[in-house]
Amino acid sequence: MKEWPVWEVFVRPRNGLDHRHVGSLHAPDAEMALELARDLYCRRGEGSSIWVVPAEAITASRPEERESFFEPLEKEYRHAQHYEIPPEVKGM
Numbered sequence: 607m608k609e610w611p612v613w614e615v616f617v618r619p620r621n622g623l624d625h626r627h628v629g630s631l632h633a634p635d636a637e638m639a640l641e642l643a644r645d646l647y648c649r650r651g652e653g654s655s656i657w658v659v660p661a662e663a664i665t666a667s668r669p670e671e672r673e674s675f676f677e678p679l680e681k682e683y684r685h686a687q688h689y690e691i692p693p694e695v696k697g698m
Contacts, residue, residue, distance in 0.1 A: 612661040613639040617653040
């Protein structure tokens, strides 16, 4: 038997709020994933919207690369002190 792909499930509790990742499930296709997500994560009417996304479609950063990936980039060109103002420019 072929193993079903993994789907990531995102639920929006009510209009105006963000979708939140609530878990994962295995399903043969998107429609079945949506139905299973509803049954698993919204049994008591907790959701107003559900997204299911194939896990293979998600590209994520790696925890072991956290420091280098999220380290602030120094962009010198953004600082005004690195530019010379021509003498013909007045009022700056």
